[in-house]
Amino acid sequence: MSNKPKLWTKNFIGISASNFFLFLTFYILLVTLPSYALNELHTSASQAGLMTTVFLLSAIISRPLAGNWLERAGNKKVLLTALILFAAAAPFYLFPKTTAGFLVIRLLHGIGFGMATTAAGAIVADIIPFSRRGEGMGYFVLSTNMAMVLGPFVGLMTMQQWGTKIMFIISIAVAIGALITGLSVKLPKQEQDEQKVAAAFSVRNLFELSAVPIAIVGGFLAIVYSALLSFVSIYAAQIHLEHVSSLFFVIYAVVLLISRPFTGKWLDLYGPNVISFPCLILFAIGMVVLSQSNGAFTFLLSAGLIGLGWGTLFPTFQTIAIQNAEPRKRGLATATFLSIYDTGIAFGSFLVGIIAAKMEYSSMYFICAFYILIGAGLFYVLHTKRKATTKAQSRAQEIS
Incomplete structure (x- = not known):
């Protein structure tokens, strides 16, 4: 130790x-x-x-x-x-x-x-x-x-x-x-001094390609997070829970604070797949619980589940983006990841606003759970399967 x-x-x-x-x-x-x-x-x-x-x-x-x-x-x-x-x-x-x-x-x-x-x-x-x-x-x-x-x-x-x-x-x-x-x-x-390189400026040098796949997954799921940021307090008032609405992100943060020492270490020990898939399921369950909330307990329980799920996924995805890049490209990888993620938040705020005008918030949050499961499939295709294919190709080249 x-x-x-x-x-x-x-x-x-x-x-x-x-x-x-x-x-x-x-x-x-x-x-x-x-x-x-x-x-x-x-x-x-x-x-x-x-x-x-x-x-x-x-x-x-x-x-x-x-x-x-x-x-x-x-x-x-x-x-x-x-x-x-x-x-x-x-x-x-x-x-x-x-x-x-x-x-x-x-x-x-x-x-x-x-x-x-x-x-x-x-x-x-x-x-x-x-x-x-x-x-x-x-x-x-x-x-x-x-x-x-x-x-x-x-x-x-x-x-x-x-x-x-x-x-x-x-x-x-x-x-x-x-x-x-x-x-x-x-x-x-x-x-x-080692960070300074004389790379020619070009549009291609504005993005780190190795960070794009996981950034797309992050941006895709950020749309759900934007639905929480924009409308969870309005939804709480609609279901007569305005007295606890301010506690939603407090519980979210407290769960993160308690879980962080464990989840971060598990990521280092067992890798992103072991952490990401359970957290995606927790995120989806949290949205279902939120959509069916009829009291303070279930409303705040959903905050804890979402905090453990999405709150763990975000730093996991950012870590993947950094680890996939060369050391001197880490800054560019961070920029690429955050740019695509913020685009998801910005687009999500606009899109969710349109959806919220046409259906009940409870229905919207329930649909979000299935959207997260699509995100799990996207993570599998763009990270898990892609990583396995790259490893297999590397082994084949070593053998040949």
Whole structure:
């Protein structure tokens, strides 16, 4: 046990803290800006929705560019540039009085967010010991989950109690926190120099092809997750459980926190297939339980099942994306995975909105369970079977 390489280093804690503050800023603004746009800027609902859409689109577009830049300039330089842009954009939320002004800030903020989260993912992949990569990525992604729970609570409570200005000031402070903790990360100079390559810029160099198959699976399943993010609180109110709706993602996060020490280690010991297929089944069962919920117990039970299922799958898929890439391509692999995943979230939010207008939420969530099972088939074809075929071909070449 004592021979295990160390995971909880100063660098790992620093980059995880920076990632937490990045996502905390994101979630504080995600839940408050549409309401601010409607009530204080007096925009339409569609314009209020653009506050999120513009941010996500700029993040999605900037990620492949950041991934390419990581290869050329090194992880630390890209991280600091992105964190400075992210922190510098935050104070401007205090000034504009028009929707157009806010959308420009959301565009800049999204670019900083997309670049910073890509660089953070690449850095953490480099500093986690190889034998503990599944465990380490699980804890790193947990920082995102914690922000997802805390961010909406802080944003809404602050806006309701003290007003929008104080909420913006808190988001500025949190964005600066991301920069300060990012500055604490010290990469060895040799490691930074090795990352710099003189690859010619091309569209092909914006994506890491080895990460695409598992990213497609992640993006496919992200559509279900977007249905939870967008409508689970509305569904709770519809079934008269609004008094426990705020606890859904709290239970989700608590289950993750409890299970993470085990699931991450099992991934390292037994590989992704042993973890992924049971988690896909748990995710599907969680959606069925959610769709049939008629009381607080079943509603929160579904949150725990979904947390254990999807909450374990996401870092598992991200670990696969990184492990399939060459060491110098890890940044690009992270960018590719997150870009396709975020595209799934963005497309899912739009698609699920259309579906939710035409059927009951309970029916939609029930159908999602079968959709997840299709996702399990997709995982088998694009990862399990593909990996087995590649191994068989490698053995055949060795024999010949």
